[in-house]
Amino acid sequence: MSTTTGLWLFRRLWKPAEGTPVKAVVVFLHGYGEYIDRYDAAASVFARSGIVFWGFDFEGHGRSDGERGFVTEAGFDAFTDDAEQALRLAARQFPGLPIFVMGHSLGGLVAVRLGARLAKAAEAVDAEAGAPLFGRIKGFLLSAPAIEVDPAVAQPHLVFIARVLGSCMPRIRLGGIPAGDLSNNATVNDHYSRDSMNNTRPFAARFASGVLAATEAVPGIAADFTWPLLGMQDEGDKTTVPGACERFVHTCGSPDAAFKLLRGRKHELFMADGYEDLITGTIMPWIEERCETAEPEAGGAAAAEAGLARDGMSGDRDDEAEPTDVDAVKTTTSEEPVLGAAV
Numbered sequence: 001m002s003t004t005t006g007l008w009l010f011r012r013l014w015k016p017a018e019g020t021p022v023k024a025v026v027v028f029l030h031g032y033g034e035y036i037d038r039y040d041a042a043a044s045v046f047a048r049s050g051i052v053f054w055g056f057d058f059e060g061h062g063r064s065d066g067e068r069g070f071v072t073e074a075g076f077d078a079f080t081d082d083a084e085q086a087l088r089l090a091a092r093q094f095p096g097l098p099i100f101v102m103g104h105s106l107g108g109l110v111a112v113r114l115g116a117r118l119a120k121a122a123e124a125v126d127a128e129a130g131a132p133l134f135g136r137i138k139g140f141l142l143s144a145p146a147i148e149v150d151p152a153v154a155q156p157h158l159v160f161i162a163r164v165l166g167s168c169m170p171r172i173r174l175g176g177i178p179a180g181d182l183s184n185n186a187t188v189n190d191h192y193s194r195d196s197m198n199n200t201r202p203f204a205a206r207f208a209s210g211v212l213a214a215t216e217a218v219p220g221i222a223a224d225f226t227w228p229l230l231g232m233q234d235e236g237d238k239t240t241v242p243g244a245c246e247r248f249v250h251t252c253g254s255p256d257a258a259f260k261l262l263r264g265r266k267h268e269l270f271m272a273d274g275y276e277d278l279i280t281g282t283i284m285p286w287i288e289e290r291c292e293t294a295e296p297e298a299g300g301a302a303a304a305e306a307g308l309a310r311d312g313m314s315g316d317r318d319d320e321a322e323p324t325d326v327d328a329v330k331t332t333t334s335e336e337p338v339l340g341a342a343v
Contacts, residue, residue: 001056001085001086001089003059003078003081003082003085004078004081004085005059005078007059007064007065007066008064008065009056009057009058009059009064009065009082009086010035010036010056010057010062010063010064011036011054011055011056011057011086012036012037012055012056013052013053013054013055014040014043014044014046014047014052014053015047015052016047016048016049016050016051016052017047017048020048020050021050022050022051022052022094022097023049023050023051023097023098023287023288023291024050024051024052024097024098024099024100024138024287024291025051025052025054025090025091025094025097025098025099025100026046026051026052026053026054026099026100026101026102026141026287027054027055027083027086027087027090027099027100027101027102028043028053028054028055028102028103028104028107029055029058029083029101029102029103029104029107029108029110029111030055030057030058030061030104030105030106030107031104031105031106031107031108031146032061032105032106032146032199032203033061033069033198033199033200034061034062034192034198034199035057035061035062035063035197035198036055036056036057036062037062037197038195038197038198038271039053039055039270039271041270041271041275042270042271042275042279043055045275045276045279045280046279049279049280049284051284051287052090052094052097054086054090054093054094056082056086058079058082058107059071059078059079059082060199061199062197063197067204068199068201069199069201069202069203069204069207070203070204070206070207071204071206071207071210075206075210076207076210076211076213076214079106079110080110080113080114080117083101083107083110083111083114084114084117084118087099087101087114087133087137088133091133091136096136097136098136098137098138098290098291099136099137099138100137100138100139100140100141100287100290101114101115101137101139101140101141102140102141102142102143103140103141103142103143103145104143104144104145104269104270105143105144105145105146105239105240105267106146106211107143107145108142108143108144108145108146108147108240108245109145109146109147109211109214109215109218111140111141111142111145112140112142112145112147112218112221112225112248113214113217113221115140115225115227115229116221116222116224116225118134118137118227119224119225119226119227119253120224121134122134137227138228138287138290138291139227139228139229139230139256139286139287139290140225140227140228140229140230141229141230141231141232141283141286142229142230142231142232142245142248143232143233143269143270144232144233144234144237144239144240144245144267144269145231145233145240145244145245145248146211146215146239146240147215147218147240147241147244147245147248148215148218148240148241148244148247149211149212149215149216149241150241172204172205181238181239181266181267182239182266182267182268182271183265183266183267183268183271183272184264184265184266184272184273185268185271185272185273188268188271188272218248219251222248222251222252222253223251223252223253224253225248225252225253225254226252226253226254226255227254228254228256228257228290229249229252229254229256229257229258230257230258230259230260230282230283230286231245231246231248231249231257231258231259231260232245232259232260232262232269232278232282233245233246233259233261233262233269234261234262234263234264234265234266234267234269234272235261235262235263236263236264236265236266237266237267238266238267239266239267240267245259246259246261258286260282262278265278
């Protein structure tokens with residue numbers, strides 16, 4: 001998979017075992033500094049549940065081309081462009097299957113921008129003509145999305161400096177993401193820091209200014225986001241702004257939007273104790289409800305890679321746990337809850 005700027009992007013997919021009915025495709029957008037193979041354990045749970053898990057490494061991440069922590073002159077929009085290209089490629093690769101987009105952290109910001117862009121595009125085309133793609137997109141899922149910036153971090157003078165440096169000294173390094181408190185699993189936190197595939201270097205000024213601009217634009221595009229939506233965030237998340245995901249769920253233009261408040265898992269929802277329960281108990285029922293009219297297709301190999309044939313690195317598989325979570329719902333026009341009652 002190549003970008004519009006000529007960079008090569010590593011992609012990988014996990015497919016249900018031979019004979020397993022395939023329910024849908026999930027196109028996954030990972031977070032800053034990481035790479036798609038970190039999600040091997042979670043992706044395998046989706047595959048066992050009949051979901052094709054389709055992912056790739058953003059430019060400057062993992063096995064993909066590009067400078068770490070930096071973006072080309074195309075800016076942050078390049079991430080959204082690449083996500084749209086991945087979505088269209090997955091749609092061609094698996095014709096007829098319902099498609100969902102899931103974004104974690106920085107990938108959540110990309111997913112929001114992509115969703116708003118595609119919703120406006122869908123309005124501009126004939127319904128029948130748009131059916132090959134737009135008619136197959138059944139929803140978006142956000143995992144601890146980086147859609148707001150902490151005001152304590154984004155102070156006016158710091159924002160000004162980041163923007164100036166982003167223009168005149170785009171490669172100067174400004175800051176990074178602390179890796180010590182990402183998950184409730186200490187092994188995951190330790191492995192993140194030691195894994196050379198992760199980028200723990202401070203990000204470049206151009207990247208920082210691009211993220212700032214993208215987050216500032218979220219309130220302005222929220223009304224354009226009309227797809228079915230499931231947002232998830234832990235109340236103890238110290239990496240992205242607590243409450244940001246819930247606010248977006250309640251302000252976006254979707255009449256079918258729900259938020260699940262998680263407890264005791266921190267930022268890495270798919271690498272925290274209890275991730276399997278989150279997938280099978282919350283995410284899968286939500287997906288199945290929105291594609292129950294689709295015809296299942298026959299499954300393929302248990303896992304396969306697209307692009308270059310090379311072994312992936314395993315993600316971290318954690319023990320199951322039963323944290324107490326809370327559902328918050330955005331009601332439809334009939335005031336019926338989108339998810340079940342709060343617990």
